[in-house]
Amino acid sequence: MRLHEDPAAFEAFYRRHVDAVMRFVVRRVSDPHLAADLTADIFLAVLDSADTYVPGRGSEIAWLYGVARNVVSAQYRKAAREARAAGRVAGRRLMDDDDLARMEERIDAERRMRSALEAMEGLPEGERAVLELVAIDQLTVTEAAAALGIRQVTARVRLHRARRALESVASPSAVYLEGQT
């Protein structure tokens, strides 16, 4: 995959996934400007790390969500923010009022998922990461394992543990299970 060198290949990839990426982002942040920045940052990170994608080793979306997770993580945000201040492609500057309204609609539509994610905050990081990708982002366990760079069997174990931990928390678990179908 020569995404980072071939604008046409990149465009095809972008069009296939931009919607999923924006949904991924607004499940995690509720500020429309930040959501635009992160969307841009994720695709910049795709360019940065296009070489790490090995076609056969997992689905495209799994790889992309792995990149997206890193970008949305707090640590990366910090670095990206500094880069943006120095003039990197800044998503928010590409938004006009219509875009802002549409982004707010997207954010609104994912409200339930955001509260489900919040409810998962108490889980250990490794378990939460798997449950997040499977229940919230609708990846298969195989894809989630690929996105996280862990073995499938590990992912299964963690998912099982996470679900069991959540069963003991009475109410919100219905939301994640619903997200499964």
Place this chain on the structure above:
Amino acid sequence: MSNFEDRLLSALKDEITTRTAEDRMTTVTPVRRSRRRLVGLSAAVAGVAAAATAVAVLTGLTSSPAYAVTTGSDGGVSVRIHSFSDPDGLEAELADAGVRAVVDYLPEGQTCKQPRGERGGGQGQFATSIGKDGDGIAFTIEKGQVPAGSTLVLAVSKSKEGDDQPPFATALEVVKGTVAPCEATTLPVPPPGSGGTTERKDDGPGLDSGTEEQGPSLNTQNG
């Protein structure tokens, strides 16, 4: 048809063209590399990307009511933060005003672990005021207070009452060179009536105290 997605796509395609032209100085940046390296490479990319961005940034900006940054005729930059909700936007806005800044908003009772970097910067004290009645905070950076190579570092421990409430604590400093990423740590709260701090209702829940050895006191300013 032109919308965010289309504009982003063309900005990114410009980025690809620019990068390729620059002999792929940024070819491999696996996302999972260490933070330090990422920062370095991002900075390198930033220089390259500037040209591409200039082309792409055209459309109407949307202003955020969370903060206001104004540049005075004397070159001073005034900042008023009404709501502690969009640190990225504030940083971008400050960058536009010529002030490199790192802003972190943390939950009540948390602050960034000190030190964030080498103290330093220009001369003079910040004129800072912690507003009341949900008015947020305001401060002015006089010209030269954050010189080139230095960064204004703001860490706010938000009120649990909400983003637009007066903060629990703020820390404002100028760091020379690299700023360490914010590592959240618990803010030790002096028990009521303990020596050295005064509680003033007017100032909301914030406490003012001096800084010793860069300890996490509640409201600190270091010029």
